[in-house]
Amino acid sequence: MSRVTLRDIAERASVSINTVSRALNDKSGVSEETRKRIVEIADELGYMQNLVAKGLVTQSTNVIGVVVSDNVNPYFSEVIQGISLVTQARGLTQLLVNTWYSRSAEREAVNLLVQHRVDGLILFPIDWSQVDDYLRYRIPMVCVGAIPPCSEEKPMDMVAPDDFGGTTEAVEYLVRSGRKRIAYCGPGEESISGVHRLHGYERAMKAAGLEPIFIRMEAITFDAYRFGLTSSDFKDIDAVFAFNDMIAIGLLRAFGERGIAVPEDIALVGYDDIQLARYLTPALTTVRIPKEELGREAASLLIQRMGGDFSQPSVTRLLPTELIVRETT
Amino acid sequence: MSRVTLRDIAERASVSINTVSRALNDKSGVSEETRKRIVEIADELGYMQNLVAKGLVTQSTNVIGVVVSDNVNPYFSEVIQGISLVTQARGLTQLLVNTWYSRSAEREAVNLLVQHRVDGLILFPIDWSQVDDYLRYRIPMVCVGAIPPCSEEKPMDMVAPDDFGGTTEAVEYLVRSGRKRIAYCGPGEESISGVHRLHGYERAMKAAGLEPIFIRMEAITFDAYRFGLTSSDFKDIDAVFAFNDMIAIGLLRAFGERGIAVPEDIALVGYDDIQLARYLTPALTTVRIPKEELGREAASLLIQRMGGDFSQPSVTRLLPTELIVRETT
DNA sequence: TCCGTCAACATTAACGTTAACGTTAATTTC
């Protein structure tokens, strides 16, 4: 199963390997006549460029690594889509690794990708505890989905939704609609994207003179349903601000089964605006994250960084969110 | 930014490159003492194995290529998850490429992956027109999600849901519930997975003495909503069998807005059983495809094939589907 | 005519590994 190499073509064409290389790469120094002949032979033999060898000599693989927690989560997959749009247009391929929300898996994933000599890395970090370590790999890297607390600035490029603004807008809207007992449902400070949403929520609540109510959820998936079915936390609540749409959808279903009317008894706001949200009944009010743009922006930033200016100051791009009012509020 | 190589370690340890290689790869021929010393130096220098170079010499990259139409589609992403589960446990990484349902993009994707010298390829083909061409790459390959019509057997491994059985079960169930005007909503013969579902549907309808009604959908996404809102095709229908859950969900929403009651006026059956399906209200009756298992099976098959037995006869694995009755029927 | 230029090639040396094969010295075997 050994493949055709430049050498095979060279022998067949009675030229040097180098000439074949130049011919196939459209470089100068080959007469049009021989180039044609070489291309013909290459086609005939079914030559396929060996990017591994090329990568070794050029020190560049044209591959970027993407590390996400879970590609099934629509948030991740939609951002990945945005990344793909940019990278594929540039002839880059993505090496995708799932970490299943495991810190050690993230570490191993980054390691593996560096070993594969990816030209750049897009990371959806689980938390900030390890990210500093990755810096010593000195590889172009963009973090997506979270910005660190002001206290610990990171010297790397970052793209994230404006979670603070998003939560504030949502909570203010709920307050304006007359809701008083507005709970935050989701993971706590341990979640890298949760922390800003949670803080934004708390601040907005205080600003409105209301008392924050934190309902902790372990999972950030539809599993919220099970919690929602049995928990007594929702007794005195008239609005729920969920960490993401999946949690909101799980709760929506649970509320339905418990006879809690949405939005009459409890108003429900999600986060992300996954594609599905608008097709639910009732359609989900949610804070839209420009996911595709997030991905495109991350990819663009990375490509720029890969372009060489490694010493440039790192940039942080905060993309605006948008409250999409539908039928659950 | 040039990285530490075996050579650097060798010089520092005053041994040959080969010894370093053996030491770090836990091969025999190195004393425990020197091995320790070498590992220490490697750590100190921050050595990271260069898998590109290794791949060149070993002729194996430990990377498999995955070609899907659209990683945002939950069907694809859940199967990908299954693949990841198996491959990551085996130390394999996936090079993921989206084709956005484009034939030419699929072609280019496969080309690119072969050029990257992936050890194997998992392909979710768009149709069968090009797949034969890929065979000449002589690379371990598994096709997922579709089996060709009996007339054209393919000499390659395949994993697919038993679409024929799935549709039959669903239609028979609808018939048993007294539905008479059961429409099939989805793409037609041009869809590689649609063709078996459509045929299964037609056969089951005829077997029940009912007339097949085919409502053609361009998109296989939530966009079905727009079609459902305006189309007059649903006037005399009392059940809809949708090509997949996304179409079903789009229609569900559209029916709701048009005042068509589900399941009273129209029963609705989806296909795939994406995670979300059970959390809808009403929860979606659907034909479950064992997506994760599909992925795991494909990966296992591929790994087996990569193991060497390239001449073994190709296997086709048909995984059973299951009708999940919920609230839309 | 002689030198310089240039196009069209060939030659050689990398890139960072692994693997086959040598070499040495110590240890075992009878």
Next chain:
DNA sequence: GAAATTAACGTTAACGTTAATGTTGACGGA
């Protein structure tokens, strides 16, 4: 105590490219 074995290395040659540097011979200008 000589031969055989073995552990612990070193040497060399790949793997398939690209890139820097040579080498021709033809051509043009003075």
